[in-house]
Amino acid sequence: MGDGREITPGAVGWRKNLSRLQAVGIDAALITMLILMGELLVVAFSGRRGDTGLLLSAEQILDLLHYAWALFAGLGLALVWNLFYRLLGASPGRALVSGVPEWERDLEWTHTLRGWFVAVFIELTFFAGWLITELQLVTFLTKFGKAADIVRGLMHPSSSVLHEGLVLLVQTIFLAFMATAFAIPVAFVLAFPSARNLTRGSAVARLAYIVSRTLMNFVRAVEPLVWALIFITWVGIGPFAGVLALWVHSVAALTKLYSEQIESIDTGPMDAITATGASTLQVLRYGVVPQVIPPFLSFTIYRWDINVRMSTIIGFVGGGGIGYILKPRVDLGEWGEVGTLVLLIAGTVWMMDIISAKIRERIV
Amino acid sequence: MSADLAVRTEDLGMVYPGGVRALSGVDLEVREGEFLAILGLSGSGKSTLLRCMNRLIDPTEGRVWIFGEEITAASGGSLRRLRRQVAMIFQQFNLVRRQTVLTNVLSGALGRSRLLPSLVLSFAQSERERAVASLGRVGLDDRAGSRADALSGGQQQRVAVARALMQEPRLILADEPVASLDPALRHSVMRHIEALNREEGLTVICSLHDIDLVERYATRLVALRDGKVAWGGRPEEFDRDTFREIYGEEAEPTSNSGF
Numbered sequence: 001m002g003d004g005r006e007i008t009p010g011a012v013g014w015r016k017n018l019s020r021l022q023a024v025g026i027d028a029a030l031i032t033m034l035i036l037m038g039e040l041l042v043v044a045f046s047g048r049r050g051d052t053g054l055l056l057s058a059e060q061i062l063d064l065l066h067y068a069w070a071l072f073a074g075l076g077l078a079l080v081w082n083l084f085y086r087l088l089g090a091s092p093g094r095a096l097v098s099g100v101p102e103w104e105r106d107l108e109w110t111h112t113l114r115g116w117f118v119a120v121f122i123e124l125t126f127f128a129g130w131l132i133t134e135l136q137l138v139t140f141l142t143k144f145g146k147a148a149d150i151v152r153g154l155m156h157p158s159s160s161v162l163h164e165g166l167v168l169l170v171q172t173i174f175l176a177f178m179a180t181a182f183a184i185p186v187a188f189v190l191a192f193p194s195a196r197n198l199t200r201g202s203a204v205a206r207l208a209y210i211v212s213r214t215l216m217n218f219v220r221a222v223e224p225l226v227w228a229l230i231f232i233t234w235v236g237i238g239p240f241a242g243v244l245a246l247w248v249h250s251v252a253a254l255t256k257l258y259s260e261q262i263e264s265i266d267t268g269p270m271d272a273i274t275a276t277g278a279s280t281l282q283v284l285r286y287g288v289v290p291q292v293i294p295p296f297l298s299f300t301i302y303r304w305d306i307n308v309r310m311s312t313i314i315g316f317v318g319g320g321g322i323g324y325i326l327k328p329r330v331d332l333g334e335w336g337e338v339g340t341l342v343l344l345i346a347g348t349v350w351m352m353d354i355i356s357a358k359i360r361e362r363i364v
Numbered sequence: 365m366s367a368d369l370a371v372r373t374e375d376l377g378m379v380y381p382g383g384v385r386a387l388s389g390v391d392l393e394v395r396e397g398e399f400l401a402i403l404g405l406s407g408s409g410k411s412t413l414l415r416c417m418n419r420l421i422d423p424t425e426g427r428v429w430i431f432g433e434e435i436t437a438a439s440g441g442s443l444r445r446l447r448r449q450v451a452m453i454f455q456q457f458n459l460v461r462r463q464t465v466l467t468n469v470l471s472g473a474l475g476r477s478r479l480l481p482s483l484v485l486s487f488a489q490s491e492r493e494r495a496v497a498s499l500g501r502v503g504l505d506d507r508a509g510s511r512a513d514a515l516s517g518g519q520q521q522r523v524a525v526a527r528a529l530m531q532e533p534r535l536i537l538a539d540e541p542v543a544s545l546d547p548a549l550r551h552s553v554m555r556h557i558e559a560l561n562r563e564e565g566l567t568v569i570c571s572l573h574d575i576d577l578v579e580r581y582a583t584r585l586v587a588l589r590d591g592k593v594a595w596g597g598r599p600e601e602f603d604r605d606t607f608r609e610i611y612g613e614e615a616e617p618t619s620n621s622g623f
């Protein structure tokens with residue numbers, strides 16, 4: 001059988017060293033975090049007070065920790081653990097990278113150092129998380145009074161904004177529609193170079209794959225809210241900025257969904273069309289497109305649905321639609337009017353949900 | 365080289381990216397008008413060999429000529445021109461399931477169609493008539509408007525034969541065309557392929573699992589083992605003993621379930 005399968009001894013040594021390095025790296029990170037969390041708890045419970053005489057806040061404590069020392073100690077301990085792994089048992093990093101060794105497989109977690117390490121680590125994560133996010137159970141349970149006003153307002157919607165709300169609701173739906181509709185052709189074109197299975201052929205195709213994937217990942221990573229702020233400064237406050245923000249985000253989201261769909265197609269028809277002597281475009285048109293159109297439609301309708309929801313939030317910062325009038329009423333505490341608007345939004349989202357589910361059922 | 369060779373391979377070899385060697389040193393000459401059967405156990409390289417012939421995969425070693433032109437040296441337009449002469453039939457039919465039977469058959473004409481009209485599924489009237497006629501030859505002209513996946517397996521494979529016919533090829537590569545069909549339906553498809561060979565004079569290279577089918581349809585047989593040609597000759601000369609010699613005592617030739 002193939003000689004290409006054999007791995008030279010040199011390559012083995014190289015791989016082994018790499019995985020050792022990975023194991024030490026992972027261990028160092030874990031031990032460092034453990035040390036830091038320990039220090040955090042010690043400082044928090046020491047009752048130390050800041051300059052103002054108040055107990056230290058979580059941010060202040062985080063600012064005080066000895067990061068460099070912890071990292072130094074973490075690295076050292078990780079090295080020791082990995083060097084004497086026969087004595088101490090496999091470290092978490094080693095177990096992750098090269099698997100749990102044979103002789104430790106049947107041991108209970110309480111019988112290995114690694115088991116205790118992981119247990120303490122998880123425990124500390126919860127304690128530290130509690131402190132860092134400043135969870136206050138007592139406040140949560142006793143100070144409901146103020147929030148009750150809001151709930152009461154929401155339960156008694158006032159009719160004064162009904163008219164304006166309905167008008168802007170229409171704007172919201174169309175805003176979402178335009179953003180989705182304009183996103184379809186762009187995403188459709190970008191989906192093909194973003195599909196792994198279509199871009200193995202040549203160096204150019206692989207480059208196109210990398211470029212479009214990177215670009216789309218970046219665009220998707222930026223929240224629609226941030227896009228809205230960008231477009232508001234570009235084209236001014238109003239629904240157009242909202243359309244643009246949702247459009248950019250939808251292009252990225254749809255490209256990903258479309259290209260994943262393309263990656264999961266049956267390649268048989270593509271082979272068959274290629275074999276007739278058809279050109280690349282014809283192969284895409286006959287071998288790929290018919291397979292992906294129904295799922296594409298279904299994704300797109302779902303996207304419209306999502307965009308309606310998102311456009312309310314976009315409206316908060318000035319992107320038009322119903323969110324635009326919701327924001328000042330929240331600020332002024334007009335809970336009755338807020339209630340009306342929230343009900344309008346909820347009703348629309350609910351209806352969109354039902355309609356889009358029905359349509360998607362029909363298509364697939 | 366002599367002009368009446370449909371296919372010639374020279375020292376053909378294929379190593380897949382993972383390092384699996386699927387073919388090595390295959391030298392074949394297929395004359396025009398032959399019905400060549402390729403026999404071999406699962407994994408012996410039958411599909412790989414056929415797919416190297418029309419370059420659905422690129423062989424890593426050796427060369428292939430189609431009707432005297434070297435397809436392993438062709439690219440772009442000249443590769444597509446060569447492919448137009450070579451129709452392919454697949455074990456899994458490979459029809460576009462959501463499209464109509466007629467569109468599937470018409471796609472056989474893509475190699476000679478103008479690009480832009482073909483992208484909007486628009487074909488010349490003469491091509492449409494030819495597609496209906498091709499469907500008529502496999503007895504399915506009444507199903508032209510059905511969706512491909514509404515047909516039974518045997519019918520789908522006949523549509524694939526009609527698509528191959530639509531291509532007006534000189535050579536047909538068939539990769540286990542009846543392996544996923546009911547034994548009772550196998551002959552209905554094989555007979556259509558045979559007709560193309562006998563009546564139209566097309567060259568057929570067909571991989572098969574089944575010795576009975578080889579004896580019934582092929583004019584020549586090549587047996588593959590581990591990616592190499594292990595035996596070549598007339599189907600009648602290939603008896604059970606030869607079979608055991610090539611594939612070992614374990615393998616048993618059967619007539620309908622493959623081996």
Ligand SMILES: Nc1ncnc2c1ncn2[C@@H]1O[C@H](COP(=O)(O)OP(=O)(O)OP(=O)(O)O)[C@@H](O)[C@H]1O
Pocket residue numbers: 380381382384385386404405406407408409410411412413
């Ligand atoms: N895409 C691929 N990547 C890697 N290895 C492959 C690939 N396709 C086939 N192989 C390997 O190449 C060898 C030959 O496969 P091939 O499909 O040509 O055999 P076959 O004779 O057609 O078998 P079958 O009767 O199962 O269709 C097998 O070992 C197979 O695992």
Ligand SMILES: [Mg+2]
Pocket residue numbers: 410411412539540
């Ligand atoms: Mg095969």
